[in-house]
Amino acid sequence: MPIEFNRKPRSLLEAKRWKATEFRQFLFYTGPVVLIDTLSPDKYLNFVCLHVSATILSSSSYADYIDYADSLLVYFVNTFTTLYKPEYVSHNIHNLLHIAQDLT
Known part of the structure; x- marks a missing residue:
């Protein structure tokens, strides 16, 4: 586990x-x-798309x-809306569609 995390991960039951x-830590490493x-x-693939896109967008080493990452986020948002109940589709989910644009 990277040194940047000072606490031991708690159970998913305590999320x-x-x-x-x-x-x-969950998004980048343990998830x-x-x-x-x-x-x-299907849900695992959806999560992995978020994980990979977040990893790419969080490091200048992956700028190319x-x-x-943008295409993964579009896929993530589109599949999220079909995999989960509509009440889980928040503005935060929609805003993921604009993150990659903010970095260019």
């Missing part, structure tokens, strides 16, 4: 009480490992892949 750093045996294949 409602997680701090922002715990969500970040893909934990969720592979937890989610259906911003368009790919």
